[in-house]
Each structure stands twice: as C-alpha cells, then as structure tokens.
Amino acid sequence: xxxxARLKPGMTLEAARADLSxxxxxxxxxxxxxxxxKQVNVVGFNENLVGDVRPALLVLLGAxxxxxxxxxxxxxxLLLARLAAxxxxxxxxxxxxxxxxxLVRQLLTESLLLSLIGAALGLIAAKWGVxxxxxxxxxxxxxxxxxxxxxxxxxxTCAIAVLTGxxxxxxxxxQATKADVHQTLKTxxxxxxxxxxxxxxxxxxxxxxxIAELALALVLLVGAGLMIKSFLRLLAVPKGFNPEGVLTLxxxxxxxxxxxxxPRRLAYFEESLVRVQALPGVQSVGLxxxxxxxxxxxxxxxxxxxxxxxxxxxxxxxxx
Numbered sequence: 001x002x003x004x005a006r007l008k009p010g011m012t013l014e015a016a017r018a019d020l021s022x023x024x025x026x027x028x029x030x031x032x033x034x035x036x037x038k039q040v041n042v043v044g045f046n047e048n049l050v051g052d053v054r055p056a057l058l059v060l061l062g063a064x065x066x067x068x069x070x071x072x073x074x075x076x077x078l079l080l081a082r083l084a085a086x087x088x089x090x091x092x093x094x095x096x097x098x099x100x101x102x103l104v105r106q107l108l109t110e111s112l113l114l115s116l117i118g119a120a121l122g123l124i125a126a127k128w129g130v131x132x133x134x135x136x137x138x139x140x141x142x143x144x145x146x147x148x149x150x151x152x153x154x155x156x157t158c159a160i161a162v163l164t165g166x167x168x169x170x171x172x173x174x175q176a177t178k179a180d181v182h183q184t185l186k187t188x189x190x191x192x193x194x195x196x197x198x199x200x201x202x203x204x205x206x207x208x209x210x211i212a213e214l215a216l217a218l219v220l221l222v223g224a225g226l227m228i229k230s231f232l233r234l235l236a237v238p239k240g241f242n243p244e245g246v247l248t249l250x251x252x253x254x255x256x257x258x259x260x261x262x263p264r265r266l267a268y269f270e271e272s273l274v275r276v277q278a279l280p281g282v283q284s285v286g287l288x289x290x291x292x293x294x295x296x297x298x299x300x301x302x303x304x305x306x307x308x309x310x311x312x313x314x315x316x317x318x319x320x
Contacts, residue, residue, distance in 0.1 A: 004045075066220050118164075239292070
C-alpha cells in the first residue's frame with residue numbers, strides 16, 4: 001500500500017519510520033496472517049521521484065571538480081609563462097611605488113576577468129548543450145525535460161568563476177611579485193635568461209603545477225578506466241531474453257474517450273495489435289503492462305479531501 005503524506009513541522013523521516021514500525025507491530029499482533037511479511041519503508045518524495053541517483057551524480061561532480069582543477073593548473077602555467085615576459089614591467093611598477101599588494105590585485109583582476117569571460121562562454125554552451133542532452137536522452141529518466149540553465153545555475157557558475165580565477169591567479173601573482181626589483185632592472189637580457197641564472201622568479205612554480213596536474217589527470221584516468229570496465233561487465237550480463245529486432249511502443253489512449261475497464265478501451269488495444277501485426281516485417285506482437293527491466297509505469301488518480309473528485313476528461317493524469 002502506497003501512502004502519500006506530509007510530515008508535521010519538526011518531524012523527521014526517521015521518527016515517522018519509527019512510528020509506523022510501531023503501528024505495523026501492533027497490526028501484526030492483531031492480524032498475524034494478513035500482515036505477514038509486511039515492512040515499513042519511508043522515503044522522501046524527491047527520492048521517490050528521481051530514485052537513488054545522488055551517488056552517481058556526486059561521482060560525476062567529483063570528476064568535474066578534478067577536470068576544473070586540471071584546467072586551473074593549465075591556466076596557472078600559462079599565466080606564469082606570460083608573467084615571465086612581463087617581469088621587467090612589474091619591476092618598474094614596483095620601483096615607482098607600486099606595493100606588492102597592489103601588484104597582486106592587478107594580476108588577480110586580470111585572472112578574474114579571464115575566468116568570467118570563460119564562464120560566460122561556458123553558460124552559452126551549457127544552454128545549448130542541455131537542450132541537446134534533453135533531446136537525445138532516452139525515455140524513463142525522471143524529470144529530464146525540466147533540466148535547464150536557470151538563475152541558480154547562473155549564480156553557481158559566477159561563484160565558481162570567481163573561485164577559479166582566484167585559484168588560478170593567486171599562485172602566479174605571488175610568484176611574480178617575489179622577483180628582485182634591483183636585479184631585474186639591472187639585467188638587460190631576456191627575462192628567461194636572467195631567471196635561469198638566478199634560479200628563481202616566476203618559473204620556480206612551474207614544476208609543482210605540472211606535478212599536480214599530472215597527479216589529477218592520473219586519478220581521472222584510473223576512475224574512467226574503472227567505469228569503462230564496470231560498464232563492459234554490465235553489458236556482458238545475460239538479459240534472459242533476446243532483444244535483437246525487438247521494438248517497443250507506448251500506447252496511451254485518452255481516458256475521456258476510453259475509460260478504464262471499459263469495452264472500448266479493450267477494443268482499442270485489440271485493434272492496435274491487429275494494425276501492428278499487419279505492418280511489413282513484423283513477425284509477432286504482444287501487449288504488456290511492464291517491459292522487462294523497465295520497471296513499473298502505472299497511471300493513478302489522487303483524490304484530495306475537500307476538493308472535487310478527479311474528472312479524466314478535464315484534468316491531466318498523474319503518472320508514476
């Protein structure tokens with residue numbers, strides 16, 4: 001028996017589960033045969049709608065975070081290489097009175113601007129990409145059609161863009177402002193040659209960033225390999241039937257025109273079988289309520305106390 005209920009203020013799922021368990025035990029004592037094998041399962045409405053997809057989404061989010069960190073390391077390497085050519089400019093700015101905090105703010109502003117431009121382009125690509133994903137998604141994914149880029153996604157993207165700009169820019173900015181102003185101004189050769197002679201400067205942080213980048217990429221490669229291996233194993237599991245050449249079609253007759261348990265509804269299904277059987281290349285047809293491995297898909301009506309009863313001719317049908 002499925003029950004839809006709203007918890008009282010302050011009531012948790014665990015407390016509701018405990019109360020219902022007590023009720024079930026009392027029922028088992030009073031009606032032992034009728035309640036034999038019954039259990040209580042209390043889940044949130046959101047979990048009931050979308051299923052247990054949170055762990056998979058968290059794993060995907062973790063992979064995205066690793067890719068983002070690799071991108072930050074890439075950008076930091078590029079900024080370090082760019083700052084190597086600007087070391088003399090920064091030294092002149094420091095010589096005429098620009099303090100180290102001001103130089104760091106300037107470099108971080110450039111990094112944040114670069115990150116925000118990338119975020120804007122990413123939002124445009126995401127808006128188009130989500131529409132393409134929804135159009136290509138298979139049937140049965142709960143609420144996939146509601147996916148989109150809204151205000152919360154925009155705010156989250158802006159926050160990530162600022163964090164990414166700081167993360168990718170703080171290390172190069174600090175490294176660039178560590179340079180010796182007097183030594184840099186004395187040096188007349190290229191910045192790279194001077195840095196190699198001193199053994200310091202902005203290039204000092206490149207090896208650490210490269211090691212971090214390789215480590216993150218290795219973790220992603222190992223995780224991707226394990227997922228591919230698991231997917232191949234799932235494909236190799238016997239299904240118990242031959243799916244080759246089998247096509248499915250969902251029949252949804254109007255309840256206003258073909259009410260439940262009516263002869264017209266049965267005639268509708270029988271005529272559909274005859275028409276499909278007459279199609280060229282069709283060997284056999286059949287009707288079923290549930291497809292193999294597809295799970296239940298049942299129409300049900302909700303009647304709410306104090307409101308008019310459900311009219312299938314005027315109101316939409318709730319599907320689960």
